[in-house]
Ligand SMILES: NC(=O)C1=CN([C@@H]2O[C@H](COP(=O)(O)OP(=O)(O)OC[C@H]3O[C@@H](n4cnc5c(N)ncnc54)[C@H](O)[C@@H]3O)[C@@H](O)[C@H]2O)C=CC1
C-alpha cells in the first residue's frame with residue numbers, strides 16, 4: 001500500500017469523522033439547505049420511503065445549536081415513518097426543520113427558497129405546516145414546487161391540518177376513556193393541556209364541548225385567557241397553570257400539545273394522571289419512558305397514532321379536498337388506537353412496543369410487495385410532469 005493511501009486510511013477511520021454518518025445511520029437522506037440571500041437555514045430528513053415518498057410537515061423553531069435542529073429533524077422524520085405506517089397511507093417518513101424565530105425571521109422569499117430545495121428532491125419529500133409554520137408560508141413555497149400538501153382551500157388544498165389533528169386527539173382520548181372507564185364519555189373528567197396553539201386550542205374547545213374540565217398552560221398568555229373565558233361561558237372549570245406546574249395537577253389525562261420530550265423521567269415522577277394522549281410529536285424523551293409509564297400505571301397513547309389526523313388529511317388530498325371524508329377517516333383512529341391499547345394489555349408490553357410492531361410489520365410486508373420495478377411511484381397529485 002502506498003504512503004498516501006495509508007494516510008487516507010488513518011484520516012478517515014478516525015471515529016469522530018464518522019459521527020455524523022452514525023447519527024443518520026437509520027435515515028436514507030439528510031439535506032442541509034443554506035441560502036445566504038434569504039437567510040434560510042433548514043434541514044430536511046428523509047427517514048424511510050418504503051411505503052412511498054417521504055411526507056411530513058416543516059417546523060420553524062429557534063434551535064440553540066445545529067445539532068439540536070438535526071436531532072429534531074431525525075427524530076421527527078422517523079416518527080413520520082411510523083405515523084404514516086400506522087395510518088396505513090402510502091407515504092414514507094420525512095420532516096423539515098427551519099432554523100429561526102417564526103415571529104421574526106419569516107419572509108416570503110425565505111419560504112420560496114425553501115420551496116426550491118424541496119423541488120430539488122424531485123418528489124422524494126412532500127411537506128406542509130407544523131409548529132411555527134402556517135398555510136400562508138407554504139403558499140410562498142408552492143410557487144417553487146408542487147410538493148406542498150395542505151394548502152389553503154382557496155388554493156385547492158385541504159386547508160388547516162390542525163382541524164383533523166385535533167379531532168383525532170379527541171377520538172384518541174375517547175379510546176383511552178373506553179379502556180380506563182369502559183365509557184368514552186369524558187363529561188366531568190379533567191384534562192391538563194400543554195400548548196394551546198393550532199391543535200391544542202381546538203382540542204381544548206372539543207373537550208369543553210364534551211363537558212370536561214381543563215387545566216391549561218401556554219407560554220402565550222393571550223391563548224390561555226381565551227380558553228379561560230370560553231370555559232366561563234360554557235360553565236366548566238378551566239384553570240390556568242404556569243409552566244411546569246402542569247405536570248403536577250390532579251387531572252385524569254395529560255394532553256401534551258406543544259413541543260416534544262416533555263414526558264421524561266423527571267416529569268413522569270411528577271405526573272398524577274391516569275393517561276397521556278396528546279398531539280405533540282415525540283412526547284417521550286427516550287424509549288425507556290414507555291416502560292417507566294407502564295410501571296407507574298399511566299396509560300400512554302402513542303403520539304404518532306393520536307396525532308395522525310393531519311397526515312390522514314394530507315394523504316387524502318390525492319382524491320381532491322373533501323373535509324367530510326377526511327373527518328370520517330380521522331374517526332378510525334379511535335378503533336386503531338383501542339386495538340393497540342388492548343394488544344399491549346394482552347401481551348403485557350408497552351403501548352409503544354405494541355404500536356411499533358404493527359408499523360414495522362406493515363413496512364416489512366410492503367418491502368416484499370415492492371420487489372418489482374414500476375415507474376409510477378409518484379402520488380397522482382404530483383402534476384409537474
Ligand atoms: N398542526 C398539525 O396538524 C400537527 C401538529 N402536530 C404536533 O402537535 C404539536 C403542536 O402543533 P401546532 O399546534 O400545530 O403548533 P403551534 O405552533 O400552532 O402551537 C404550539 C403551541 O405550544 C406553545 N408552547 C411552546 N412551548 C411551550 C411550553 N413549553 N409550554 C407550554 N406551551 C408551549 C406555543 O406557544 C404554541 O401556542 C407539535 O408538536 C406538532 O409537531 C402533530 C401532528 C399534526
Ligand SMILES: O=C(O)CCC(=O)C(=O)O
Nearest residue numbers: 056057127128129310311
Ligand atoms: O402537515 C403535514 O404535512 C403532515 C403532518 C405532520 O407533519 C405530522 O403529522 O407531524
